[in-house]
């Protein structure tokens with residue numbers, strides 16, 4: 443009886459994570475590999491989230507373009523709706539010169555679809571992939587600006603812990619936070 447209850451709960455949880463409810467209708471979300479046609483939508487999402495500077499968007503887009511140019515340093519996962527339109531994405535890769543430490547370089551979910559577990563779906567997928575590749579540690583860098591408050595809450599909720607803080611790294615009023623999660627087997 444106990445086991446059955448668990449599996450029902452698990453099923454409900456999975457359904458919740460794969461169904462993003464929008465105001466007007468239900469959007470079925472699934473994950474897939476990055477395709478060339480996602481470029482424009484990703485650029486739109488990076489602008490739409492309203493927290494990135496133009497310089498940051500340019501760097502994020504340079505990772506997209508390097509990947510389209512067949513550079514294999516970066517991995518992408520894209521969350522799409524039933525029309526195969528990107529709603530969010532994540533970019534990650536193995537940190538060079540480390541024994542299987544990985545970094546999440548970028549994550550963004552279109553504002554309208556935030557807080558519907560698309561970000562956690564993306565990050566969990568990446569963690570799964572890193573685990574399969576025998577990764578040991580995932581590192582994420584972020585900012586202490588007030589506009590990143592929900593981003594920090596998201597990472598903490600996902601089990602990342604603040605491991606270092608570099609005061610005044612980004613600017614006189616903006617520290618760098620380094621968050622880590624060790625992969626358990």
Ligand SMILES: CC(C)(COP(=O)(O)OP(=O)(O)OC[C@H]1O[C@@H](n2cnc3c(N)ncnc32)[C@H](O)[C@@H]1OP(=O)(O)O)[C@@H](O)C(=O)NCCC(=O)NCCS
Nearest residue numbers: 491549550551556557558559560561562592593595596599
């Ligand atoms: C950070 C981001 C990717 C999270 O994606 P998301 O799909 O909105 O996040 P989820 O719905 O999966 O959130 C998972 C949990 O994180 C926490 N969380 C996420 N957003 C939050 C918010 N605005 N306020 C408080 N908690 C929040 C919650 O605990 C949430 O679970 P709950 O809704 O069941 O309480 C998204 O908000 C985003 O694109 N932000 C702007 C871009 C950005 O900051 N990128 C990272 C740069 S370092």
